[in-house]
Amino acid sequence: MSEADTILRVAARGDGVAGDGRHAAFAAPGDVLAPDGSVTPGPHHQAPPCRHFPECGGCQLQHLDEESWAQFLHDRLANALEGQGLAAPIRPPALSPPRTRRRATLGAERKGGRVLLGFNVENSHALIDLQECWILDPRLFALVAPLRRLLGRFLKGRARVHLTLSDQGPDVLVEGLAAEGLEAAEAISAFAEANGVARFAVDPGHGVEVRWEPQPVTITLGGVPVPLPPASFLQATPEGEAALVAAAREAIGSARLTADLFAGLGTFALSLPGKVYAGEGARDAIFALKAAGAGRPVFPEHRDLFRRPLTTAELDRFEAVVLDPPRAGAREQVVQLAASRVPRIAYISCNPGSFARDAKVLCEGGFRLDWVVPVGQFRWSTHVELAAAFSRPDSPPA
Known part of the structure; x- marks a missing residue:
């Protein structure tokens, strides 16, 4: 066996990649790829637990053990950052257990x-x-x-x-x-x-x-029951939500006034310290947050942040910003953030590619990317989520 025949990593779409560049479906790191394309399982190749794998599109990586799935999440994020000329400490991934998708x-x-x-x-x-x-x-x-x-x-x-x-x-x-x-x-x-x-x-x-x-149907976020519109967006697992919220809180520290942008139902806004402005473009979500946040220091606003991002002057009021955009990222809002005096940002993303693109804009605007943590909420899938902390080098400690 040579390194050329050994699967060294898993590519973005889930194929194993051998040392000589050949790809093999459903191969794990350490597997051996024969000249005829057959795969001999190695130490990280587990027996898929579900009878529907690999036909079912709900999972692509059930053949990976826990260690190699975690490495896949790490590598996806590292490659996205490298593609934009960036680097940062990447923490161990937070992995949701089986049978936890809500x-x-x-x-x-x-x-x-x-x-x-x-x-x-x-x-x-x-x-x-x-x-x-x-x-x-x-x-x-x-x-x-x-x-x-x-x-x-x-x-x-x-x-x-x-x-x-x-x-x-x-x-x-x-x-x-x-x-x-x-x-x-x-x-x-x-x-x-x-x-x-x-x-x-x-x-x-x-x-x-x-x-x-x-x-009335509700979902509890930050200890607060929030009215739940049908088919609303939620973080996919309670464990994933907890990991993302903890990362956001760590990134912004004890900020007394925070902007939560793309706030949704209030997953972050209702869990943050101090006063929170919550901007969201979906009417059902912002009305639910308004109903839940009565009497609390959360101030929701219905605002399309793609067409009308917070301006630099508006952002300069805040001690921190939490950003949780859709898969496309938040290019318009990030341009304003990069030019602002906001000292700390927590960026939550479900797309390493758009995150890395936005991170480059922030870093070119004077921010430092302090750390990133991958979050595996969609178990055994190629979907990668993350939380990241940005700060300005001259900002006070979080």
Whole structure:
């Protein structure tokens, strides 16, 4: 065996890469790649636990052990920074355990007289009819079989099923389902009551219609129950949320006045010290945060931060900024931040590429990238999240 034949790393899309540059699907570091393309498993190649792997698109890396998955997250981030000419201390990744995902979107389709319900096949519109799942919280997976039976009565084509674990239990939204009439109402109520569902809503294509919600549905963020709009964005696992919040708090220190930009429902705003301005462009999210934050030092504003980012003059009021943009990053807002006098920034990202691009702008504006921590919320996937701390060299300690 030579280094040329040994898998040395895992590429961004999950292929193993040998020392001679050859790629092999579902290969782990330490595996040996033969001339004919066959793979001999090495010390980091584990037996995938789920029967649906590798067809199911919910996971791409179940063949990696914990150590090599953590290294994959580290390398993705290091490569993104290197591509922008940056470097920073990268902390050990925070990994969410199996079966902890509290939100997911499944596909549903009537096919051959029955309904399929599950994740898509990798790079395909075909569906895996889930019989087991090693990433979903068991309380969500327990809905799959009874929900399949319910949809079998009313679904005519395809639908999307959003599952979220709220304070009151599972929250279900089915897009593409028109379940009208007394029979449908009774079936939905019976399903929800029998399975402990907190809310059941449908969207036939013209807006969300709540069909079952015996009490208002909430999600607790920072110790505060926040009204939860259907299919709202949440951090994927409680463990991932806790890691990101802890990193943000560490990055901003004891700031007395902080701006939380792209604040969503208040995952960070409700967990930060001092007074917090919370800017968010999604109406449902900002209205929920306003309802939850009454009497607390959180000041939400409905604001499109892509079209109307906080200006340098506005930013200069704050002792710290928490930034949690969508996958595309926050180029417009980062340009204003780079020109501001804000001393500390916590940047939360779900895309190492757009993060590294924005980090370069901040560093060129005089910030220092102090550290980065990868966060693996989407277990066994190639998806990488992170939290990073920026500071100005002349700013006081956090």
